Amino acid sequence: MNKAFTLVSWTVFIVCLILSLNLKAQSDEAVLKAVYKTSLTNGMSYQWLDYLSNTIGGRLSGSTNAELAVQYTKQELEKLGLDKVWLQPVMVPKWVRGQKEMGYFETNGQLNKVNICALGGSVATPNGGLKAEVLEVATYKDLEKLGEESIKGKIVFINKSWEQELINTFQAYGGCASERYRGAAEAAKFGAVGTIVRSLSSRQDDYPHTGSMSYGDLPVEQRIPSAAISTNDAVKLSEALKKDPSLKFFFEMSCEKFDDVLSYNVIGEITGNEFPNEYIIVGGHLDSWDLGDGAHDDGAGVVQSMDVLRLLKESGVRPKRSIRVVLFMNEENGLRGGRKYAEVAKEKGEKHIFALESDAGGFTPRGFSFDCSDLMFSKIETWKPLFKPYLIHYFEKGGSGADIGPLKNDNIVLAGLRPDSQRYFDHHHAANDTFEHVNKRELELGAATMAALVYLVDKYGAETITDQQEIKD
Amino acid sequence: MNKAFTLVSWTVFIVCLILSLNLKAQSDEAVLKAVYKTSLTNGMSYQWLDYLSNTIGGRLSGSTNAELAVQYTKQELEKLGLDKVWLQPVMVPKWVRGQKEMGYFETNGQLNKVNICALGGSVATPNGGLKAEVLEVATYKDLEKLGEESIKGKIVFINKSWEQELINTFQAYGGCASERYRGAAEAAKFGAVGTIVRSLSSRQDDYPHTGSMSYGDLPVEQRIPSAAISTNDAVKLSEALKKDPSLKFFFEMSCEKFDDVLSYNVIGEITGNEFPNEYIIVGGHLDSWDLGDGAHDDGAGVVQSMDVLRLLKESGVRPKRSIRVVLFMNEENGLRGGRKYAEVAKEKGEKHIFALESDAGGFTPRGFSFDCSDLMFSKIETWKPLFKPYLIHYFEKGGSGADIGPLKNDNIVLAGLRPDSQRYFDHHHAANDTFEHVNKRELELGAATMAALVYLVDKYGAETITDQQEIKD
Numbered sequence: 001m002n003k004a005f006t007l008v009s010w011t012v013f014i015v016c017l018i019l020s021l022n023l024k025a026q027s028d029e030a031v032l033k034a035v036y037k038t039s040l041t042n043g044m045s046y047q048w049l050d051y052l053s054n055t056i057g058g059r060l061s062g063s064t065n066a067e068l069a070v071q072y073t074k075q076e077l078e079k080l081g082l083d084k085v086w087l088q089p090v091m092v093p094k095w096v097r098g099q100k101e102m103g104y105f106e107t108n109g110q111l112n113k114v115n116i117c118a119l120g121g122s123v124a125t126p127n128g129g130l131k132a133e134v135l136e137v138a139t140y141k142d143l144e145k146l147g148e149e150s151i152k153g154k155i156v157f158i159n160k161s162w163e164q165e166l167i168n169t170f171q172a173y174g175g176c177a178s179e180r181y182r183g184a185a186e187a188a189k190f191g192a193v194g195t196i197v198r199s200l201s202s203r204q205d206d207y208p209h210t211g212s213m214s215y216g217d218l219p220v221e222q223r224i225p226s227a228a229i230s231t232n233d234a235v236k237l238s239e240a241l242k243k244d245p246s247l248k249f250f251f252e253m254s255c256e257k258f259d260d261v262l263s264y265n266v267i268g269e270i271t272g273n274e275f276p277n278e279y280i281i282v283g284g285h286l287d288s289w290d291l292g293d294g295a296h297d298d299g300a301g302v303v304q305s306m307d308v309l310r311l312l313k314e315s316g317v318r319p320k321r322s323i324r325v326v327l328f329m330n331e332e333n334g335l336r337g338g339r340k341y342a343e344v345a346k347e348k349g350e351k352h353i354f355a356l357e358s359d360a361g362g363f364t365p366r367g368f369s370f371d372c373s374d375l376m377f378s379k380i381e382t383w384k385p386l387f388k389p390y391l392i393h394y395f396e397k398g399g400s401g402a403d404i405g406p407l408k409n410d411n412i413v414l415a416g417l418r419p420d421s422q423r424y425f426d427h428h429h430a431a432n433d434t435f436e437h438v439n440k441r442e443l444e445l446g447a448a449t450m451a452a453l454v455y456l457v458d459k460y461g462a463e464t465i466t467d468q469q470e471i472k473d
Numbered sequence: 474m475n476k477a478f479t480l481v482s483w484t485v486f487i488v489c490l491i492l493s494l495n496l497k498a499q500s501d502e503a504v505l506k507a508v509y510k511t512s513l514t515n516g517m518s519y520q521w522l523d524y525l526s527n528t529i530g531g532r533l534s535g536s537t538n539a540e541l542a543v544q545y546t547k548q549e550l551e552k553l554g555l556d557k558v559w560l561q562p563v564m565v566p567k568w569v570r571g572q573k574e575m576g577y578f579e580t581n582g583q584l585n586k587v588n589i590c591a592l593g594g595s596v597a598t599p600n601g602g603l604k605a606e607v608l609e610v611a612t613y614k615d616l617e618k619l620g621e622e623s624i625k626g627k628i629v630f631i632n633k634s635w636e637q638e639l640i641n642t643f644q645a646y647g648g649c650a651s652e653r654y655r656g657a658a659e660a661a662k663f664g665a666v667g668t669i670v671r672s673l674s675s676r677q678d679d680y681p682h683t684g685s686m687s688y689g690d691l692p693v694e695q696r697i698p699s700a701a702i703s704t705n706d707a708v709k710l711s712e713a714l715k716k717d718p719s720l721k722f723f724f725e726m727s728c729e730k731f732d733d734v735l736s737y738n739v740i741g742e743i744t745g746n747e748f749p750n751e752y753i754i755v756g757g758h759l760d761s762w763d764l765g766d767g768a769h770d771d772g773a774g775v776v777q778s779m780d781v782l783r784l785l786k787e788s789g790v791r792p793k794r795s796i797r798v799v800l801f802m803n804e805e806n807g808l809r810g811g812r813k814y815a816e817v818a819k820e821k822g823e824k825h826i827f828a829l830e831s832d833a834g835g836f837t838p839r840g841f842s843f844d845c846s847d848l849m850f851s852k853i854e855t856w857k858p859l860f861k862p863y864l865i866h867y868f869e870k871g872g873s874g875a876d877i878g879p880l881k882n883d884n885i886v887l888a889g890l891r892p893d894s895q896r897y898f899d900h901h902h903a904a905n906d907t908f909e910h911v912n913k914r915e916l917e918l919g920a921a922t923m924a925a926l927v928y929l930v931d932k933y934g935a936e937t938i939t940d941q942q943e944i945k946d
Contacts, residue, residue, distance in 0.1 A: 037638040164914070165510040167863055202914060364837070364893050366864065390640055391839065393866040420837050420893065422914045441637070441675060441895045 028386055028459075032452045034315040036390060039448035044310060045303040046440045048076060049362070052302065053293040053435035060290040061330040062094030062261045069286050070264045073302065073327055077268040080310050084271070087264040090340040092330040094261050095121055097290055098254030101227060102129070103196075107240050107247040114233035117208040117291060118255040119180060119197065120333045121215075122226045129252030130155070130225065132193050136241050140179055140186040152191030155249050157241075158183045159198045159234055162425075169202050169421040170360070173428075176200045177211075184226035185216045195226040196249065198234040202425040206230045209430045210289050212333045225253055265337045266327040270309055272458075274320035279345075280354045281324045282308045282454055285331035285338075285403055292433035296424065300362025300438060302327050304417075304447040311451040319458045321353070328403040331359070335402060342406035353462040356415045356450060357401025361427075362443040363419035367394025368453060372413040376463045383456050392449055394418050413462045417450055501859055501932075505925045507788040509863055512921035517783060518776040519913045521549060522835070525775065526766040526908035533763040534803040535567030535734045542759050543737045546775065546800050550741040553783050557744070560737040563813040565803040567734050568594055570763055571727030574700060575602070576669075580713050580720040587706035590681040590764060591728040592653060592670065593806045594688075595699045602725030603628070603698065605666050609714050613652055613659040625664030628722050630714075631656045632671045632707050635898075642675050642894040643833070646901075649673045650684075657699035658689045668699040669722065671707040675898040679703045682903045683762050685806045698726055738810045739800040743782055745931075747793035752818075753827045754797045755781045755927055758804035758811075758876055765906030769897065773835025773911060775800050777890075777920040784924040792931045794826070801876040804832070808875060815879035826935040829888045829923060830874025834900070835916040836892035840867025841926060845886040849936045856929050865922055867891050886935045890923055 039045070052059075052069060059066040070087065077085045103116040118124075135150060136157045137143060143151060158179045163172045177200065184195045199209035208228045215223045229237065240247055266286060272278065284301020288294020305325045312319065328337035345352055356368075367387070370377055377397055384395050400414035408414060419442070427433040512518070525532075525542060532539040543560065550558045576589040591597075608623060609630045610616060616624060631652045636645045650673065657668045672682035681701045688696045702710065713720055739759060745751065757774020761767020778798045785792065801810035818825055829841075840860070843850055850870055857868050873887035881887060892915070900906040 036640070040637045164513045167509070167918075169914075364895050391867065394864065422837050422918070423912050426912070439896050439899070441642075445640075445895070 028456070031315060031317060031455055032386055035311050035451045035455065036448040038311050038314045039307065039444040039451070040441065042314070043307055043444040043447060045307040045443050045447045048303040048306060049295060049299050049438060049443065050435060052299045053295040057293045058290040059286060059288045059294055061092040061263060061287045061333060062258070063290070066263060066287055066329065070266055070329070073266045073286065073306065077266065077306060077325065080268070080313070082268045082270055082309060084269040086267055088267055088340060088344060089262060089264055090329055090336050091260040092263045092336050093334045094258040095333060096256050096258065098124070098256060101251065101253045103227065103229070103249070103251035105237055105240060105247050105249045107244045112236065112240070114237065115206050115208050115230040116196065116227040116251055117210050118253045119213040119226045119228055120210055120289065121213050121257070122184065122253065122255055123223045124255050125194070125225045125251060125253050129250055130194055131248050131250040133246055134237070134241060134249045136238060140183045143186055143190055148190045151187065154192055155194040155196060156183070156187040156192045157196045157237060159238055161198070162202055164202070169425050172202065173200055173425055180211050180228065181213050182216070184213055184224055185218050188218055188222050188224045192224060194224050194251065196229050196251070197226065199228045199231050200425065200428070201231050201430070204231045204235070206232050207430040207432055209428060210291055211429045227251055227253060263329045265329050265341055267324055268309060269322055269324045270313070270319055272319050272321040272323070276322050277351055278321040279324060279350055279352045280321050280454060280458055281326050281352065281404070282356045282450060283326035283328055283403060284358045285329070286327040287330050287332055289332055289429045291429065291431040292427070293435060294433060295435040295438050296361040296427050296433050297429065298331065298359045300443055300446065301358035304358050304362070304443065304450055307447040308451040308454055311447060312455060317455055321458050323454060323458060331403050338403035339406045345407065352407055352412050354413045354415070354457045355400070355404040355407050356417065356453060357404045358417040358446060358450060359401045359403070360417065360419050360421065361424040362438045362446060363423060364442045365392060365417055365419050365446040365449040367392050367418050368415045369396050369398035369400065369418055370413065370415045371398070371400045371408070373463065376413050379460070379463055387449070387452065390445065390449065415453070417446060419446055501929070504788060504790060504928055505859055508784050508924045508928065509921040511784050511787045512780065512917040512924070513914065515787070516780055516917040516920060518780040518916050518920045521776040521779060522768060522772050522911060522916065523908060525772045526768040530766045531763040532759060532761045532767055534565040534736060534760045534806060535731070536763070539736060539760055539802065543739055543802070546739045546759065546779065550739065550779060550798065553741070553786070555741045555743055555782060557742040559740055561740055561813060561817060562735060562737055563802055563809050564733040565736045565809050566807045567731040568806060569729050569731065571597070571729060574724065574726045576700065576702070576722070576724035578710055578713060578720050578722045580717045585709065585713070587710065588679050588681050588703040589669065589700040589724055590683050591726045592686040592699045592701055593683055593762065594686050594730070595657065595726065595728055596696045597728050598667065598698045598724060598726050602723055603667050604721050604723040606719055607714060607722045609711060613656045616659055616663055621663045624660065627665055628667040628669060629656070629660035629665045630669045630710060632711055634671070635675055642898050645675065646673055646898055653684050653701065654686050655689070657686055657697055658691050661691055661695050661697045665697060667697050667724065669702050669724070670699065672701045672704050673898065673901070674704050674903070677704045677708070679705050680903040680905055682901060683764055684902045698724070700724055700726060736802045738802050738814055740797055741782060742795055742797045743786070743792055745792050745794040745796070749795050750824055751794040752797060752823055752825045753794050753927060753931055754799050754825065754877070755829045755923060756799035756801055756876060757831045758802070759800040760803050760805055762805055762902045764902065764904040765900070766908060767906060768908040768911045769834040769900050769906050770902065771804065771832045773916055773919065774831035777831045777835070777916065777923055780920040781924040781927055784920060785928060790928055794931050796927060796931060804876050811876035812879045818880065825880055825885050827886045827888070827930045828873070828877035828880050829890065829926060830877045831890040831919060831923060832874050832876070833890065833892050833894065834897040835911045835919060836896060837915045838865060838890055838892050838919040838922040840865050840891050841888045842869050842871035842873065842891055843886065843888045844871070844873045844881070846936065849886050852933070852936055860922070860925065863918070863922065888926070890919060892919055
């Protein structure tokens, strides 16, 4: 009888265990379903992005628009009934484009206007513009062998083409980015008077694409103006140079750098009800370049991150850990916001276990890349089947996001949302990065996908490299 | 010595076997790499689509544009050095929209213009238009319980909303399509004088979306005009009806149906060098609706299919089996081309082993759906890892394509390209289905993905339901 009772007890226990495990699994599925449904039928991200893009517009660090965006997003977060919303002060650079740039090349007595824009951080041309002969190179790395005699007094035209065969367009971008960033500094060393860089774009069109550049430790008096030229005009210029190597290029830019100004990261928090001192953050960057309205880069990441907290609340999730949305200031030309957030977190000894950034456009989400221990990655991979109904398939180790990078240590998992990348660099840093190129459903699917991952990390915690060490020990 | 020799022989044999298997695997990887690279760096699909969309334009069956598209695609296929290119005659319906439609509703003495368009196949309104009170229903299925007394003399407004929470937008479309197709026939039975159907669109905007409708076996004199209304105007009309249930709706349409006319499927073939009597076909439909230029539906499928044969040739693939590109006429309002192709194939006793259709827009490809035996599907699944570098992850059993449907039998595998579906129904059958909404890389990735699958089917053959039966027996 006793034995039979034990058998019955055990059977009941095992059945209960199976049921509870099953319920637990079902419950995750139900939460994800609620999160996606809420985002697609009752999301706020698209409406917020409309305001940020169309009412405010481009939000370059230090600009009035950037400050309007700080105020707007703070107010909107305050409406969500979070536990805390605050501004985190940070000093940011202020660079101003000035009057619209002008450029042309002159061959056989004909002027051919080209579409150019100053690279972010560039100095202006001399008043009245700059005209010189052009030396075309495929990369600034060729300058060394060409030497000062070929370069001195000329405008260096860096015409590195985009590797279209790469499936992930971020890889192609990575292959060209240093041309834009370092080209002017390298050319100046050999006496060049300016640089023109082929736009980092996946498309042949007339838009010049700006982006940050640096003079490194080059003395102020040696700095030369640097502009991007549209891909169509890069082709035209290159063809004209083949026929007339001594053609002259003219450009005029009035951009200017001012002293740093005060700005803010915008932060909202739902305080955890079990482990309030463990922090999970989700974010994007509030600043953008000034040519378009920054809808994809990174208005999308901002509004998706804001909606993550709202979607969790609306779906009835009560987080165990503290979940913060962080809208970083100054990713584009300084990363000051990201650095400041990490600095303050360190000062306060806040234990951040997970950070997720969305900064690759508001396109259909495909998955995430993770910067974490193998142990954590294998844990995350067990969640992959939960995402299958939403066509989220990409879970790979790799980079995360620029703003959350400064948080990196052995105790945090960093992750980046990975949307479909095909169209991103058609718009990136150009005048056509605008609201009408964001699709509502694609944006909302991204927000839901981020919320789903945040929910799972909050529920199941994050193993860190330290844990892994402990297990090995 | 002898034993040792045998051992050495076996070792050599096994090593060779492993190497050859490995080489074989590498070779598939290399072919896929070449196919994708060729499409992304030297594809023709975008250029062809530009001509088809911008120089020719919308290609409704029976129109001059449809015939221009037949001539153009035939000429372009002839330039590719295929083994055969020909036209397959087929009689198609000819329905003409006539003058742009006009509609408004009248409430409190105010006229409110709305954006409408005739559904394909609709009769015209009486000359001078039609004005009547409106009865709003969520679906035509509600008509039966409302009965003739509520419906007679009215315009039935079918206002079924789109299920935004469905991830695959084709499912949401499927949930509404019968409202458009059958609504008028059902409403006419109860004495309605016209129907207005909310556009089948995933977006709130001002575009009305056309599409085919049918009167079934309703006698000619009982047929009533049927129009689509934009989603924005459907909301406005519904709100106005709540305030003023007796408001009047007016619309005027001059569409007309003519006798069938002669048109063509366009076919090109690379004849197989090992099994020339086994056919693999890849296709899309050459006709489109008339409001836009039909770039996504189905210009994209047409040019991708054309480029499949070219990409295989350019990548050095010599097919074992005969591979045909088939550009079907009249998918939108008759499916005559698809039926004709299947009819002729049957008459000639041509053994078709595989048919692939692209008719879901030129968006980033995610994979394929297959209509085939379990045996074949498990074979296809072994190819999935080859597609991983191209982010192709979706291999599921399901539907294929309308035009290849009539080929269905136990001996053929049918498949459909499955691109990302989020944006498709923003454009489908509307004036904004235009070339500028197609992204070059997304289109080219689709062509490469189709070519890759065709290459694998050609190389490894297709198991059919009959094979499976034989294995079971």
